[in-house]
Amino acid sequence: MISRLLSILFLALASFSLHAQAKDDGKLRIIVFGAHPDDAEYKTAGTAVKWARLGHHVKLVSVTNGDVGHWKEAGGPLALRRTSEAAACAQKLGVTSQVLDIHDGELVPSLEYRKLITRVIREWKADIVIAHRPWDYHPDHRYVGVLIQDAAFMVTVPFICPDVPPLTKNPVFLYSSDGFQKPYPFTPDIAVSVDDTFEQKLDGLHELTSQAYEGGASGSAEYVEKQVPPASDEVARRAWLKRRWGARQGSEADKYRDLLIKLYGEEKGKAVKYAETFEICEYGRRPSAAEIKQLFPFYDAK
Template sequence: MAIDSRTVLVFSFLWISVGFMYGDPGTAVAQDGKLRIICFGAHPDDAEYKSGGTAALWAEQGHHVKLVSVTNGDIGHWQMSGGALAKRRTAESALVAKRLGVESLVMDIHDGELMPTLENRRKITRAIRQWNADIVIAHRPWDYHPDHRYVGVLVQDAAYMVTVPFFCPDTPPLKKNPVFLYSSDRFQKPYPFRADVAVDVGSVFEKKVDALMALESQTFEGGALGSAEKMANAPPANAPEARRQWLHERWVKRQSAEAQQHRNALIRWYGEDRAMQIDYAEAFEICEYGRQPSDDEIRELFPFLPKK
């Protein structure tokens, strides 16, 4: 039987209506009044590095966080590649998420080959809808790595489409647009990262370091740009305490530098006295696409920030 375009639209509308009333049975999410946050990174370490501490803070308050790698990381090692590496990095990412108290997803797209195609825009749109996100975090669309850049582009492209009913009509659209955020970076052109929100992650800093211990292929073996010589500089696998101390020192430098760089944003949200005492931070910039939150809304979305 031939089906014309009008019939397709009618059935699509009915499917969306059912989704609004009952939820998509294949992608049902708990309606428990808690926040739902989805963080996109290009590889199975990016979201963990950039948002792991804030993710842990949300999780400790019972909110729902998913860390998504848009590629499978299958060339992200100097000594191994392909399916074996993709499986290894997927398992590493899942263990990080478990330690942080959040969920993990690694998409099956080849590392180094991500493109801002219509198919991938649909994948990102569906992922945001299925998670019923209140907050979406991603790279900015300018970065040293093409996969990072294109994650930013794809998430930007989804920022409007997540609410459009007949785009990806197989997945019910969101009823309201999420707040879209960029994770921090050091790039200056076309304009430098500007922290709209900075979060004190001191209370979960040790938890984040413990979680990142799972990323052995990246943290201790050097990832794509590693080598036998570089591995020799890291403690061996049979010395876990030395490994943790080695990794801890690196993250003290990295997270304290973020706190220092974005001290003004910390002062804005924590007040000067407390902000000057914050050692470790993660920072986020509000994307001009998506919902534009007021200060009161930001405090609701980041409920661990001090109240007025």
């Protein structure tokens, strides 16, 4: 237990160090909100690595601590475990991690949490904010989407949360992808090839053991024993993870092939194997096509 706590402390200090080094240096500042310590990583890790490689500053935030997100363990020990996993993942991705101390499954779109999210966005001085859409199977996912929508205007209002300076320019707010159809399906405005960062994304996801290999709240002893290679076989585990995520990101690329071609050109767009996609939330700043290419400076890369 002591070694686990020391590990968590070390990773937290590393995360703090990354945050402390981030300053107004002309680089983009991106913050991604997920409901649990795996959601932001699953949806945006490939794109996060692309930004980080160019020197931009990325923070992945879990709005709840994930303390009921496992079939076998729960409470404080699980929250500590998942915080440690998220920090280890962020270290592999080259980004910053933060886990808020809100119980998993108990997030509500309250005034208290609206102010909390507003402060977190302001403190990061975000240019881009990414989160779930407010239509999802999990209430925590839905309410993250609602809270982000509610904060989209408030981040610039001086006399709400006056203890943190307001942003002088409204960020671009984006939704990460999902497959839900009602009240309307996810319709991306931005598609990013993550072919060159896919392996590093897997490096990060490999650290999310409780979710990536144990199935989280939906797992079971039978699932771990029969479906997942043993922890002792690192090579087989990594190959299993790659098959699963290769299918997901490959499906995303195929589904939105036309958008990839529009953004990358026909030759490059047709060649993309893995993609992550995003929809513009109309409550934030409405970027032009030219600004999208500034915020996602990947399309003209050689």
